Amino acid sequence: MVVALPPFLVEIIKFVTSESFVKAAIFPGAAFVAVLGILSVWYERKLLARVMLRIGPFHVGKYGGWLQVIADAVKFLSKEFIIPARARKKLFVTMPLTGLFLSAMLFAFIPFSEYWVIFRSDIGVLLVFVFIAVSPIPLILAGWASGSKYSFVGMIRFAFQIFAYEIPLFIALTGVIIAARSFDIVNIVNAQTSLPFIVTQFIGFLVFFIAAVSEAERIPFDLPTAEQELVEGWIVEYGGVGFLGIQLAMYTKLDALLFLTVNLYLGGWHGPAIPGIPESILHPMWVFIKFLVLLTIVFLFRGVYTRITMRKILDLGWRFLIPLGFINLFIVSLTIYLPTLLA
Amino acid sequence: MADFQALIYYTILSALLPVLLVLGSKLLAPKKTSRRKRLSFESGQVPFEWVESSFPVEYFPYAIVYVAYAVIALAVFLSVVAVIDNPASALNVVLLLAVLSASSVYAAFTLKDLPQRL
Known part of the structure; x- marks a missing residue:
């Protein structure tokens, strides 16, 4: 016996299973971004524990204490969100959540295969850069709005750090655009079918990767939130849901920057074919495997490097990465346009 | 069109995520x-009332350098766009980059000696 569903239910099912909604809500959309943020935190804790000869999360959750992260999130939600007396209330409340929104928006333009991308644009790489450039602003404002001297010092350090590493990031990105002759990230990945850009632009990759780690404020570039000297710096006044929003924003941004690095330099979804696995699964799988390698490297930095001073952070950005970025750009343009020039 | 719809749905869902966190809280x-709870964090010291003191900001010259480099980066980027459209102008861009x-x-060598506290 066939039961006819009510028309409105049929419409809802059609909407939920439509290509647009699946991409936006499940993969590579909201659910994927949320789960990835949570898993990144768990992976970092387990990996660092192994580096330090500890077990890490263990008790909550049967496999490797994976439910510990969920428990922590619930704990943050159930803590009182205290707004300090000297804080600028509206900015203090809204900025961490705006930061989370802007970081999540980065994933709208990052492809996982030619099909698995939320919004493919001819200027995709520029759109991503716009969100990379805009996303620190709410976090800087959050530090300023806290009305604390620790937050203020942390916020100034954060702003100087972002200033120093945004330009190298942009210059390295330009090298990729020259080589692929396109602003579409899918075309950039397809330009690496035979050889990934990490081989032809190794200096550019180094500049981009270091700048990305700094943009995400990871060790050794975490001076703005230095626990020992600035007691969490610009985040110090945040607790409860505000702290959770900032942490999620930072991890989401890190993940997005690493997926972007995979697409720009590591050949994106191009990898050896595995018999029996269709391309629709294999391509995102290769992107994810390459992302995991980069993520492991970034998390290992925390285990093996010390925090470097502000002077060194700024020197690295202004005095080393910018010249290296320009030299990389010069070499790339020379190798690409030399035949034209000789002709 | 499907891409554009997906972008709109994703933007709405991304905006809803912080709202859900706030509702959960x-x-x-x-x-x-x-x-007492609303006093600023003082790292174990006794909280005190509002005071004003001088606060020298170091590394401010780098903020000025940023303005110069931002313009240069933009010029480089526009040149690259021009070369993609017109490869004949490649020589100019290569010279500019050199x-x-x-x-x-x-x-990089001279910035080392830049006084950082004004």
Whole structure:
């Protein structure tokens, strides 16, 4: 016996299973971004524990204490969100959540295969850069709005750090655009079918990767939130849901920057074919495997490097990465346009 | 069109995520504020009232350097766009990048001696 569903239910099912909604809500959309943020935190804790000869999360959750992260999130939600007396209330409340929104928006333009991308644009790489450039602003404002001297010092350090590493990031990105002759990230990945850009632009990759780690404020570039000297710096006044929003924003941004690095330099979804696995699964799988390698490297930095001073952070950005970025750009343009020039 | 729809759905869902966090906090978190709780964090010291003091900001010259480099980066980017459309102008861009590479290396050496506290 066939039961006819009510028309409105049929419409809802059609909407939920439509290509647009699946991409936006499940993969590579909201659910994927949320789960990835949570898993990144768990992976970092387990990996660092192994580096330090500890077990890490263990008790909550049967496999490797994976439910510990969920428990922590619930704990943050159930803590009182205290707004300090000297804080600028509206900015203090809204900025961490705006930061989370802007970081999540980065994933709208990052492809996982030619099909698995939320919004493919001819200027995709520029759109991503716009969100990379805009996303620190709410976090800087959050530090300023806290009305604390620790937050203020942390916020100034954060702003100087972002200033120093945004330009190298942009210059390295330009090298990729020259080589692929396109602003579409899918075309950039397809330009690496035979050889990934990490081989032809190794200096550019180094500049981009270091700048990305700094943009995400990871060790050794975490001076703005230095626990020992600035007691969490610009985040110090945040607790409860505000702290959770900032942490999620930072991890989401890190993940997005690493997926972007995979697409720009590591050949994106191009990898050896595995018999029996269709391309629709294999391509995102290769992107994810390459992302995991980069993520492991970034998390290992925390285990093996010390925090470097502000002077060194700024020197690295202004005095080393910018010249290296320009030299990389010069070499790339020379190798690409030399035949034209000789002709 | 499907891509554009997906972007709209994703933007709405991304905007909803922080809202859901706030709603979750409203449901679960206690609300018993007091003057003592709202005092700024003082790292173990006794909180004190508002005072004003001078606060020298170091590394400010780098903020000025940023303005110069931001314009240069934009010029480079526009040149690259021009070359993609018109490969005949490649020589100009290669020359520009050669000059910029040399001058940025020179700047790297001279920035070392830049006084950072004004």
